[in-house]
Amino acid sequence: MNLILFPPESLRHSPDGTAYVELRDPRRLRHLHEVHRATIGERYQLGEIDGEIGEGELLAFDRDLARFAFTPRRAAPQPLDLHLLLALPRPRMLARSLENIATLGVKRLTLLHTARVEKSYWQSPELGAEKIRQHLELGLEQARDTLMPAVELVTRFKPFVEDQLPALLEGRRGLVAHPGAAAPCPRGLPLDAPLLLAIGPEGGFIDYEVERLIEAGCEGIHLGERILRVETAVVALLSRLY
Incomplete structure (x- = not known):
């Protein structure tokens, strides 16, 4: 998994305007556990489905939830016409x-x-x-x-x-x-x-x-x-x- 995709409804904002992403999808959580062996503080490439690609810092992580601080960086690659x-x-x-x-x-x-x-x-x-x-x-x-x-x-x-x-x-x-x-x-x-x-x-x-x-x-x-x-x-x- 070179990019962790998330649906638009997973993107939220805290009262101070900070963007964060909450993942509860079992496949992606299993991949983070078993392949990435993810730990708090690590950074990953995240992308909003039909939206921007950015960087996510892992803030919280267990078997049921992964929460990332999300910073958009760029648009998706140019598609084929x-x-x-x-x-x-x-x-x-x-x-x-x-x-x-x-x-x-x-x-x-x-x-x-x-x-x-x-x-x-x-x-x-x-x-x-x-x-x-x-x-x-x-x-x-x-x-x-x-x-x-x-x-x-x-x-x-x-x-x-x-x-x-x-x-x-x-x-x-x-x-x-x-x-x-x-x-x-x-x-x-x-x-x-x-x-x-x-x-x-x-x-x-x-x-x-x-x-x-x-x-x-x-x-x-x-x-x-x-x-x-x-x-x-x-x-x-x-x-x-x-």
Whole structure:
């Protein structure tokens, strides 16, 4: 945990205006006890979810509570101007993918049903709002970021591509990552370059889906001949693009 995230309601002020943070979350308290072996007076990097990053001095600490004096220092790192469309991965891979996506600075994610996504994946407990948030928080803590990604679940491909995607592509370059596409993945784009990137499931998009995405305004790109797992493809594509 490179950053201790806390929700806005944990930030309070004493009568003299001093800011302090009270943490009661069991996961974070356990990490402070078992990994940091925290002691009173030590200083840690703290970040308010969707707010500033700063320094916290540990004032009180036991199994149920950690209290920090908090001094804001800076804003969160610059996010990517990227909307990621990701075919819903299998549950085990979804957890790792969410953490990687948050770590790399993606702030808008649509999990999409496609022909090769098993319908049973949509019943997974990993798609619960609290589970998704937990994985995103782990990614933000790794990267020392505070800006929480927005996640949308879309269970019907055709209506999404026909009714929503054209509007999402206005003022935004659309890319479809697919083996066999004509063009190699672009390199070294600025962080504020507005993009929409579509990544398929383990077996890739079917031809019909690629055709619909391209008709909507996306360009087909590839990373070479190798077929990558979804979690690997996400990291490889974002690393190459930016």
